[in-house]
Amino acid sequence: MKDLENKIIAASDNYPDDVPLHLWNRLDAKLHEDTQLKKLTRYKIFSIAASFVAVGAVSIFIYYNSYKWNPQVLAYSTSQQLILEELLPLEDEFYNPQKIALLHNAPVYKEFYSK
Protein backbone atom coordinates (compact mmCIF):
# COMPACT_ATOMS: atom_id res chain seq x y z
CA MET A 1 0.00 0.00 0.00
CA LYS A 2 2.89 2.35 0.77
CA ASP A 3 4.13 1.88 -2.78
CA LEU A 4 0.67 2.67 -4.10
CA GLU A 5 0.47 5.77 -1.90
CA ASN A 6 3.77 6.98 -3.29
CA LYS A 7 2.49 6.42 -6.81
CA ILE A 8 -0.68 8.33 -5.99
CA ILE A 9 1.33 11.22 -4.55
CA ALA A 10 3.53 11.21 -7.67
CA ALA A 11 0.45 11.15 -9.89
CA SER A 12 -1.09 14.06 -7.99
CA ASP A 13 2.03 16.10 -8.80
CA ASN A 14 1.77 15.30 -12.51
CA TYR A 15 -1.28 17.43 -13.07
CA PRO A 16 -1.92 18.79 -16.57
CA ASP A 17 -0.54 22.27 -17.20
CA ASP A 18 -3.36 23.51 -19.36
CA VAL A 19 -5.90 25.60 -17.55
CA PRO A 20 -8.91 26.83 -19.55
CA LEU A 21 -8.48 30.48 -20.50
CA HIS A 22 -12.03 31.39 -19.50
CA LEU A 23 -11.11 30.75 -15.86
CA TRP A 24 -8.69 33.69 -15.83
CA ASN A 25 -11.32 35.86 -17.50
CA ARG A 26 -13.83 34.93 -14.81
CA LEU A 27 -11.36 35.63 -12.02
CA ASP A 28 -10.31 38.91 -13.62
CA ALA A 29 -13.95 39.98 -13.97
CA LYS A 30 -14.54 39.15 -10.30
CA LEU A 31 -11.52 41.20 -9.24
CA HIS A 32 -12.66 44.11 -11.42
CA GLU A 33 -16.14 43.91 -9.91
CA ASP A 34 -14.58 44.00 -6.46
CA THR A 35 -12.59 47.15 -7.31
CA GLN A 36 -15.74 48.86 -8.60
CA LEU A 37 -17.63 47.86 -5.47
CA LYS A 38 -14.86 49.26 -3.26
CA LYS A 39 -15.02 52.56 -5.17
CA LEU A 40 -18.80 52.64 -4.80
CA THR A 41 -18.51 51.90 -1.08
CA ARG A 42 -16.03 54.78 -0.72
CA TYR A 43 -18.49 57.13 -2.43
CA LYS A 44 -21.29 55.87 -0.22
CA ILE A 45 -19.27 56.46 2.95
CA PHE A 46 -18.31 59.92 1.71
CA SER A 47 -21.89 60.89 0.89
CA ILE A 48 -23.20 59.60 4.23
CA ALA A 49 -20.50 61.57 6.08
CA ALA A 50 -21.26 64.68 4.00
CA SER A 51 -24.97 64.47 4.76
CA PHE A 52 -24.24 64.13 8.49
CA VAL A 53 -22.04 67.24 8.35
CA ALA A 54 -24.73 69.12 6.41
CA VAL A 55 -27.47 68.15 8.88
CA GLY A 56 -25.20 69.13 11.80
CA ALA A 57 -24.33 72.48 10.26
CA VAL A 58 -27.97 73.34 9.55
CA SER A 59 -28.98 72.34 13.12
CA ILE A 60 -26.25 74.48 14.67
CA PHE A 61 -27.20 77.40 12.43
CA ILE A 62 -30.85 77.11 13.42
CA TYR A 63 -29.95 76.70 17.10
CA TYR A 64 -27.89 79.91 17.26
CA ASN A 65 -30.16 82.01 15.06
CA SER A 66 -33.61 80.98 16.17
CA TYR A 67 -34.14 84.11 18.30
CA LYS A 68 -33.96 86.23 15.16
CA TRP A 69 -37.12 84.67 13.85
CA ASN A 70 -38.80 84.55 17.23
CA PRO A 71 -37.85 87.70 19.14
CA GLN A 72 -39.93 86.66 22.12
CA VAL A 73 -37.62 83.77 22.84
CA LEU A 74 -33.91 84.13 23.35
CA ALA A 75 -31.91 80.97 22.96
CA TYR A 76 -28.65 80.76 24.80
CA SER A 77 -25.90 78.27 24.55
CA THR A 78 -26.93 76.85 27.89
CA SER A 79 -30.29 76.03 26.32
CA GLN A 80 -32.03 78.31 28.78
CA GLN A 81 -34.88 80.26 27.35
CA LEU A 82 -35.55 83.80 28.44
CA ILE A 83 -38.97 85.19 27.72
CA LEU A 84 -38.96 88.96 27.37
CA GLU A 85 -41.32 90.79 29.55
CA GLU A 86 -43.76 93.09 27.92
CA LEU A 87 -43.24 96.79 28.66
CA LEU A 88 -46.07 98.10 30.72
CA PRO A 89 -45.24 101.78 31.28
CA LEU A 90 -48.20 102.46 33.54
CA GLU A 91 -47.36 99.71 35.95
CA ASP A 92 -43.88 100.77 36.86
CA GLU A 93 -42.29 104.11 36.45
CA PHE A 94 -38.97 102.51 35.63
CA TYR A 95 -40.34 101.34 32.35
CA ASN A 96 -42.03 104.58 31.51
CA PRO A 97 -40.58 105.87 28.22
CA GLN A 98 -41.25 109.42 29.27
CA LYS A 99 -38.69 108.99 32.04
CA ILE A 100 -36.00 108.35 29.42
CA ALA A 101 -36.08 111.97 28.43
CA LEU A 102 -35.70 112.94 32.07
CA LEU A 103 -32.87 110.56 32.52
CA HIS A 104 -31.18 111.79 29.39
CA ASN A 105 -31.29 115.35 30.64
CA ALA A 106 -30.22 114.51 34.15
CA PRO A 107 -27.04 116.40 35.20
CA VAL A 108 -25.20 113.26 36.36
CA TYR A 109 -25.83 111.53 33.06
CA LYS A 110 -24.70 114.59 31.07
CA GLU A 111 -21.56 114.98 33.22
CA PHE A 112 -20.61 111.33 32.79
CA TYR A 113 -21.05 111.16 29.06
CA SER A 114 -19.60 114.59 28.27
CA LYS A 115 -16.22 113.23 29.37
Add this chain to the structure above:
Amino acid sequence: MSKVHENIIHDLRKGTKLAQETLYKAYSAEFLSLSRRYVKNTADAEDVFIAAFYKILTKINSYTGKGNFEGWMKRIVVNESLMYLRKNNNFIMTLETSHHNIKHEVHYGSDIDYKNLLKLLDLLPTGYRTVFNLYVIEGYKHREIAEQLGISINTSKSQLILAKKRMREILKKKHIYNIA
Protein backbone atom coordinates in the same frame (compact mmCIF):
# COMPACT_ATOMS: atom_id res chain seq x y z
CA MET B 1 11.92 25.79 -4.55
CA SER B 2 9.35 28.52 -4.17
CA LYS B 3 7.87 29.90 -7.34
CA VAL B 4 7.00 33.14 -5.63
CA HIS B 5 9.50 35.90 -5.19
CA GLU B 6 9.21 38.27 -2.24
CA ASN B 7 8.70 41.18 -4.64
CA ILE B 8 5.62 39.54 -6.11
CA ILE B 9 4.05 39.25 -2.65
CA HIS B 10 4.82 42.91 -2.10
CA ASP B 11 3.17 43.82 -5.42
CA LEU B 12 0.22 41.56 -4.70
CA ARG B 13 -0.41 43.48 -1.50
CA LYS B 14 -0.64 46.63 -3.61
CA GLY B 15 -3.06 44.88 -5.95
CA THR B 16 -0.79 45.07 -9.02
CA LYS B 17 -2.39 43.37 -12.01
CA LEU B 18 0.89 42.01 -13.37
CA ALA B 19 1.71 40.34 -10.05
CA GLN B 20 -1.76 38.79 -9.93
CA GLU B 21 -1.33 37.39 -13.44
CA THR B 22 2.13 36.07 -12.63
CA LEU B 23 0.86 34.27 -9.54
CA TYR B 24 -2.07 32.87 -11.50
CA LYS B 25 0.19 31.54 -14.25
CA ALA B 26 2.48 29.91 -11.70
CA TYR B 27 -0.20 28.21 -9.59
CA SER B 28 -3.45 27.92 -11.55
CA ALA B 29 -2.77 24.40 -12.87
CA GLU B 30 -1.72 23.10 -9.46
CA PHE B 31 -4.64 24.63 -7.60
CA LEU B 32 -7.21 23.61 -10.19
CA SER B 33 -6.02 20.02 -9.93
CA LEU B 34 -6.03 20.31 -6.14
CA SER B 35 -9.67 21.41 -6.03
CA ARG B 36 -10.59 18.79 -8.63
CA ARG B 37 -9.23 16.03 -6.36
CA TYR B 38 -11.74 17.04 -3.70
CA VAL B 39 -14.69 18.02 -5.89
CA LYS B 40 -15.91 15.39 -8.33
CA ASN B 41 -17.53 17.60 -10.91
CA THR B 42 -15.11 19.58 -13.12
CA ALA B 43 -17.37 22.64 -13.40
CA ASP B 44 -17.84 22.74 -9.61
CA ALA B 45 -14.10 22.28 -9.11
CA GLU B 46 -13.53 25.29 -11.39
CA ASP B 47 -15.94 27.37 -9.29
CA VAL B 48 -14.10 26.34 -6.12
CA PHE B 49 -10.77 27.13 -7.77
CA ILE B 50 -11.91 30.63 -8.79
CA ALA B 51 -13.35 31.34 -5.34
CA ALA B 52 -10.10 30.16 -3.72
CA PHE B 53 -7.84 32.16 -6.05
CA TYR B 54 -10.02 35.23 -5.54
CA LYS B 55 -9.56 34.82 -1.78
CA ILE B 56 -5.81 34.44 -2.19
CA LEU B 57 -5.59 37.66 -4.20
CA THR B 58 -7.94 39.71 -2.04
CA LYS B 59 -6.91 38.43 1.41
CA ILE B 60 -3.19 38.64 0.71
CA ASN B 61 -2.78 41.10 3.57
CA SER B 62 -3.76 38.41 6.06
CA TYR B 63 -0.61 36.51 5.07
CA THR B 64 1.80 37.54 7.80
CA GLY B 65 4.90 36.42 5.93
CA LYS B 66 5.95 34.05 8.72
CA GLY B 67 4.97 30.71 7.19
CA ASN B 68 5.41 29.28 3.74
CA PHE B 69 3.44 31.29 1.18
CA GLU B 70 2.66 28.25 -0.97
CA GLY B 71 1.40 26.40 2.09
CA TRP B 72 -0.80 29.37 2.97
CA MET B 73 -2.31 29.39 -0.54
CA LYS B 74 -2.83 25.63 -0.57
CA ARG B 75 -4.66 25.80 2.75
CA ILE B 76 -7.05 28.34 1.26
CA VAL B 77 -7.76 26.05 -1.74
CA VAL B 78 -8.28 23.02 0.52
CA ASN B 79 -10.54 25.00 2.90
CA GLU B 80 -12.55 26.34 0.00
CA SER B 81 -13.01 22.80 -1.35
CA LEU B 82 -14.11 21.52 2.06
CA MET B 83 -16.51 24.44 2.40
CA TYR B 84 -18.02 23.52 -0.95
CA LEU B 85 -18.47 19.90 0.14
CA ARG B 86 -20.11 21.00 3.38
CA LYS B 87 -22.43 23.49 1.65
CA ASN B 88 -23.63 20.96 -0.85
CA ASN B 89 -24.49 18.41 1.84
CA ASN B 90 -22.51 15.70 0.18
CA PHE B 91 -19.92 15.57 2.91
CA ILE B 92 -21.04 12.30 4.43
CA MET B 93 -18.81 9.89 6.29
CA THR B 94 -19.66 6.61 4.63
CA LEU B 95 -19.17 3.33 6.41
CA GLU B 96 -20.04 0.91 3.61
CA THR B 97 -17.27 -1.36 2.46
CA SER B 98 -18.45 -2.53 -0.91
CA HIS B 99 -19.61 -0.71 -3.97
CA HIS B 100 -21.80 -1.60 -6.85
CA ASN B 101 -21.92 1.38 -9.09
CA ILE B 102 -18.60 1.74 -10.81
CA LYS B 103 -19.15 3.45 -14.11
CA HIS B 104 -15.60 4.37 -15.04
CA GLU B 105 -12.59 2.43 -16.14
CA VAL B 106 -9.43 2.49 -14.08
CA HIS B 107 -6.19 1.37 -15.68
CA TYR B 108 -3.57 0.54 -13.15
CA GLY B 109 -0.22 -0.65 -14.38
CA SER B 110 3.17 0.05 -12.91
CA ASP B 111 2.37 3.75 -12.64
CA ILE B 112 -0.75 5.76 -12.16
CA ASP B 113 -1.20 8.83 -14.28
CA TYR B 114 -3.14 11.88 -13.20
CA LYS B 115 -6.22 11.01 -15.22
CA ASN B 116 -6.48 7.58 -13.64
CA LEU B 117 -5.84 9.02 -10.22
CA LEU B 118 -8.89 11.24 -10.64
CA LYS B 119 -10.93 8.26 -11.80
CA LEU B 120 -9.77 6.27 -8.82
CA LEU B 121 -10.60 9.08 -6.38
CA ASP B 122 -13.96 9.67 -8.05
CA LEU B 123 -14.88 6.08 -7.30
CA LEU B 124 -14.52 6.73 -3.58
CA PRO B 125 -17.36 8.19 -1.50
CA THR B 126 -16.85 11.84 -0.52
CA GLY B 127 -15.80 11.07 3.06
CA TYR B 128 -13.19 8.49 2.01
CA ARG B 129 -11.88 10.70 -0.78
CA THR B 130 -11.58 13.77 1.44
CA VAL B 131 -9.77 12.02 4.28
CA PHE B 132 -7.51 10.18 1.82
CA ASN B 133 -6.64 13.45 0.06
CA LEU B 134 -5.96 15.27 3.30
CA TYR B 135 -3.93 12.50 4.94
CA VAL B 136 -2.04 10.81 2.11
CA ILE B 137 -1.60 13.56 -0.45
CA GLU B 138 -1.68 16.75 1.63
CA GLY B 139 0.06 15.26 4.64
CA TYR B 140 -2.35 16.41 7.34
CA LYS B 141 -2.41 14.64 10.70
CA HIS B 142 -5.56 12.84 11.88
CA ARG B 143 -5.97 15.45 14.62
CA GLU B 144 -5.91 18.24 12.05
CA ILE B 145 -8.33 16.39 9.77
CA ALA B 146 -10.71 15.84 12.66
CA GLU B 147 -10.61 19.55 13.50
CA GLN B 148 -11.06 20.59 9.87
CA LEU B 149 -13.98 18.29 9.20
CA GLY B 150 -15.59 18.44 12.62
CA ILE B 151 -15.30 14.68 13.15
CA SER B 152 -13.54 12.55 15.74
CA ILE B 153 -9.96 11.37 15.26
CA ASN B 154 -11.22 7.78 15.19
CA THR B 155 -13.66 8.58 12.40
CA SER B 156 -10.84 10.12 10.42
CA LYS B 157 -8.72 7.01 10.96
CA SER B 158 -11.51 4.64 10.01
CA GLN B 159 -12.36 6.66 6.89
CA LEU B 160 -8.75 6.38 5.80
CA ILE B 161 -8.65 2.62 6.41
CA LEU B 162 -11.89 2.16 4.48
CA ALA B 163 -10.65 4.40 1.67
CA LYS B 164 -7.50 2.32 1.32
CA LYS B 165 -9.51 -0.89 1.48
CA ARG B 166 -11.83 0.37 -1.22
CA MET B 167 -8.86 1.39 -3.35
CA ARG B 168 -7.33 -2.05 -2.99
CA GLU B 169 -10.64 -3.59 -4.05
CA ILE B 170 -10.71 -1.41 -7.12
CA LEU B 171 -7.11 -2.06 -8.00
CA LYS B 172 -7.38 -5.81 -7.45
CA LYS B 173 -9.69 -5.91 -10.41
CA LYS B 174 -7.12 -3.78 -12.18
CA HIS B 175 -7.16 -2.89 -15.81
CA ILE B 176 -10.84 -3.08 -16.49
CA TYR B 177 -13.96 -2.17 -14.60
CA ASN B 178 -16.98 -2.25 -16.75
CA ILE B 179 -20.16 -2.20 -14.83
CA ALA B 180 -23.48 -1.37 -16.30
